[in-house]
Amino acid sequence: MEDIRFTPGLLPPEAEALRAEVRAFIADHLKGYSGVKRAKSWSGADPEFSKAMGAKGWIGMTWPKEYGGGGRSFLERYVVLEEMLAAGAPVSAHWVADRQSGPLLLKFGTEDQRRKYIPAITRGESYFCIGMSEPNSGSDLASIRTRAEKTADGWRINGQKIWTSKAHTAHHMIALVRTQPQDPKDRHAGLSQFLIDMKNTKGITIRPIRNMAGEQMFNEVFFEDAEVPADALVGTDGGGWGQVTTELAFERSGPERYLSSYQLLFELVREIGADAGPAEAAGIGRLAAHLSTLRQMSISIATMLESGETPNLAAAIVKELGVAYEQDMPGRAHDIAGISPRVGAGGFDQVMAYMTMAARSFSLRGGTREIMRGIIARGLGLR
């Protein structure tokens, strides 16, 4: 059984100084943003906003300066992220590139790939999507069947991806595909990652999937003899699984794992008001207690990342707890306020309605709750 500890961390003064700047920026750019628009949190997109963030140096903040990165600390990045999320800023256009694809390319990409792709990401002009899930393989990525075959001057890709967030707006996809036949003895072998130009590659069809909240966030993506150049391979041929695991670690530990529902708490506090009864106060108090303790745990992970550690187990725990918290939020709001929201009304009603539906996806994205618990169980020595 691993010793699971979250050493309390404090954000340094330079990070707090940055916070004031971020708040002023948000106040300026998000004037007049409705509650329900803010509730979309990291699913909301606005290319102009992404460019403005890029101009501020707030994308790729921790990346080396030679590729256009900011060379700043994980704790400074943390502050920018949490302020954006708490305000419901429309960060989704550049979000995946900033959180996952950029770090992946910096770690596994070639020097040419870094020089070609990273600067545009940091300017907020280049968006990425992640091609992992397939119709018959959700969390079980080892079973994916989309394949890339070597050609004279590159690779030919055939197959299908699904649940690909933002495939319809992304400039590039980093796809996990099979380059060697499945090996029953090592299910994770023979997978590779490719950087695919989504706007200029023939043989790619994107079909939107409308979700139950009425949005088009994810898509099906079909590859039919899609030809990509030889330098589209990211990292090593057959080394995709190890690379993906690293990538997922970036995805799991951030403040997005407990702030997705923040707007609902905000509206709930406003709705209930200062003359609340004891039960309402206790309900709000429980939610606030969780928020502040989850934030402390998440900051603790940022502190560990800053000191060069890779806290994979701790990250899985924060995702497990954070997802449960934000997914429970509509239920707790129902306990406290008890309404059937009218969806045209705006304010609390509309945010409540949106979040009630949207929250269903929270324990699915980025590895299901059961996968996270499997990782924790391994840390406990049960597997």
Next chain:
Amino acid sequence: MTGTSEMANILAETAGRLLQDHVTRDVLGAAEDGAWPQDLWQVLEDNGLTQPLAPEDRGGMGASFADAFVIAFAAGRRRAPVPLVETMAAGWLLGRAGIDVPPGPLALIDGGADLDFSGGALSGIAPGAPWAAQAGHLVAEVGGTVLLIPADAATIIPDRNMAGEPRDTVTFDKVKPSVTGALDLTASVPVARTLGALMRAAQMAGAMEGAISLAVQHAGDREQFGRPIAKFQAIQQMLARAAARAAQARSAAETAFLALDRAGGDLTDAEWDVAAAKVVAGEAAEIVYDAAHQTHGAIGFTYEHELHFTTRRLWAWRGEFGAETFWAQDIGRRVLARGADNLWPDLTARQRG
């Protein structure tokens, strides 16, 4: 950083080792039958673990709360059947009020608003006082005055919590304290209650780790349908969920201890972290004792097995020094009074370096 200082490492090692050696199944059983575990107490006192928080010139070690966390955590982890954390907290109160700390166990009186100290005499009833009958002195705080009271000056009716720990009813009838001192602190909740909740949160985090550790061990040993039950996904998922909540409780408790160190002369802000710690510990306890007992099956329901020494304490501690509802209301009222627009700014103002 909490728990990583040299002092904390020494305290963690010492407390962990002494408690593991001296809190045996027999000691736990005997304590529950009413025997005072003098040997256990003596070894803790001889090693300086009972007064880490009082200043050195008042009879303590002058350690920080962050350092003392590890003792409270170990006390919960090993289910020490002595008022170790109460004595630690009472010692801090006395030291803070400039009062010399007497040796021996101290009882921390959570009298709240029900105690009246006027004309130099204390009156009122404090129910559920931990180990009052075993303590040489009682320590109370009323309206900013800390009182050191010889235990035999009060009327004490013994009682017990669910875990068989002494929780007595103490009646003060115009009792004159032996010493008093002014507390240079402002606070919105009675200080003894805040300190007690802080200690219980750490003990609960320790106890949860202990319960999960027992369950993991049992799941590896116990075979059903031809394989260890640890191999069943249902067991893995249940214990993983519980372990995550226990980790949250530990993190929250450590944060609260750190908040006490940073509080200075005003506890109002640190009370938030204590409240949050007590709330998440209480909620986590429910999930942890459920998972631990379910994993153990019928054997964990027997008196013979050691699991219940931990889980019955979790049930009991959940309600002591303010249950989750009390502390959740405290936080909720603050949030609602400040309004939605201040919620995020107030929250982010909490963990500044």
